[in-house]
Amino acid sequence: MGKIAIIGYHEVPTQINPERTRWDIAEEVIMGAVKNAGIDKDDVQGFINVAPQAQPDLISATAFGLLPEHFGFKNVKDNVICNAGGASTTNCVRMAEQWITSGMCEVVLVPHITVQSDIPAEDLITFFAKAPMHQEWEFPFGMTFNGAMALITQRYMHETNSTEEEVAAITHALRDWGSRDPYSLFHNKPKTTAEVMGARMISTPLKSVECNMLADGGGCLVIASEEYAKKHCQNPVWKLGHGSDFLGGTPVVREDIFWREGYRKSCSEALAQANLTVEDIDIHEIYGAYPFTQASYLEANGICEPGEGARYHAEGHTKLGGKTPCTTIGDATGRGHTGSGVSMAFYCQVARQLRGEAGANQVEGAEKVMMVTSGGSGMNTLATVWGN
Incomplete structure (x- = not known):
């Protein structure tokens, strides 16, 4: 395989701000990423768009080529949209790699835009209840996203x-990261474990702050070939290895209830491609959207003993300064949920950490990051190792 690298990125803060339009965000993240990469916009040869959720007009605009046209990109060879829920960004990066290694492109743009605050709350609730649930065997019985993840959490406990x-304590750790991140919806708003425990119950055992707050945001990556990256970028972030595993689209029938086997298989494959071990990883960025995933990941990869993931967090090991820094943007519960674009925020953070640009959340000496995403209600686990 040929190498690819992130050579530029840009992100807007995760906010609840309906006055900021989708096209406003698109302009900032797309042109900001091009500027961050230090390239001309006409060096870009492809657009691979992360599919926005619950926004049909924006889905049409991105799917049918209005972004490169609107912003005047003259040398684009193709434009597509990819929807795999929270795994969309990873799949966009994999498609960019295919375009680049096939010789079709040297430089590909991967943008994502979400504004959910101007969508009626009832419509959002209905969308996110139906989208990940089986329409015949789960949704008719009152199952929602929060309900499904609460049942899994209850079983995990x-x-x-x-x-x-x-x-x-997992959410406390995630909010601790988010509180120092100026891009987070919860910047300067940490939560103690006691405060998490005292929050309003949503679906036993999950409290309100352990569930997702829908918000607005966006980001963009510039992906380039090895030759182009070495020539045009002083600090590229290299893709070193990748692995994947499919768990299934319907939570109630999964055998891998806690995603442990999915995490183990995908991470093992990614590490083998990168010729690394889990001990070589400096930061683990885990997009699972709900707290139990953070614990499952650690157990699956032998970072702690089976069943000890929650206690590992409670002991403080995953926080800044801990021996296993995890999820340094705070996941969806510590940052806010921008539809399928939460994973875009993770990728921007990977670039920040490996370039030493993560500010108050910078992990000193970070050289290797494991980036893990999942889509839908956890249909898959996609693991990618990045290095500087």
Whole structure:
């Protein structure tokens, strides 16, 4: 395989700001990423768009080529849209790699834009209840996204003898990261474990702050070939290895209830391609949207003993300064949920960390990052190792 690299990125803060239009965000992130890469916009030869959720007009605009046309990109060979839920950004990057290694392009833009605050709350609730749930066997019985993840969390607590307080400590750790991140919806708003425990119950055992707050945001990556990156970029962020595993689209019938096997298989494959071990990874960026995924990931990769993931968080190991820095943007619960674009925020953070640009959340000496995404209600686990 040929190498690819992130040579530029740009992101807007995750906010609730309906006055900021989708095209406003698109202009900032697209032109900002081009500027960050230090290239001319006409060096870009492809657009691979992360599909926005619950926004049909924007889906049409991005799918049918209005972004490169509107912003005057003259040398684009093709424009597509990719929807795999929260795994969309990873799939966009994989498609960019295919375009580049096939010789079709040298430089590909991967943008994402979301504004959810101007969508009626009832419509958003209905969309995110139906989208990840089986329309015949789950949704008709009152199952929602929060409900499904709460049931899995309850089962996780039962099987591991983890307490609600230990699970709440995961969200405390995520909000700790988010509170120092100026791009987070929860900047300067940390939550103690006690405050998480005292929040309003949504679906036992998940409290309101352990679920996702829908918000607005956007980001963009510039992906380039090895030759182009070495010639035009002083600090490229290299893709070193990748792995994937499919768990299934319907939560109620999955055998891998806690995603452990998916995490193990995908991460093992990515590490093998990169010729690394899990001990070589400096930061683990885990997009799972709900707290139990953070614990499952650690257990699956042998970072802690099986069943000890929540307690590992409660002991403080995953926070800044801990021995296993995890999810340094705070995941969706510590940053805000921008539809399928939460994973875009993760990729921007990977670039920040490996370039030493993560500010108050910078992990000192970070050279290798494991980036993991999942789509839908957790249909897959996609793991990618990045290095500087």
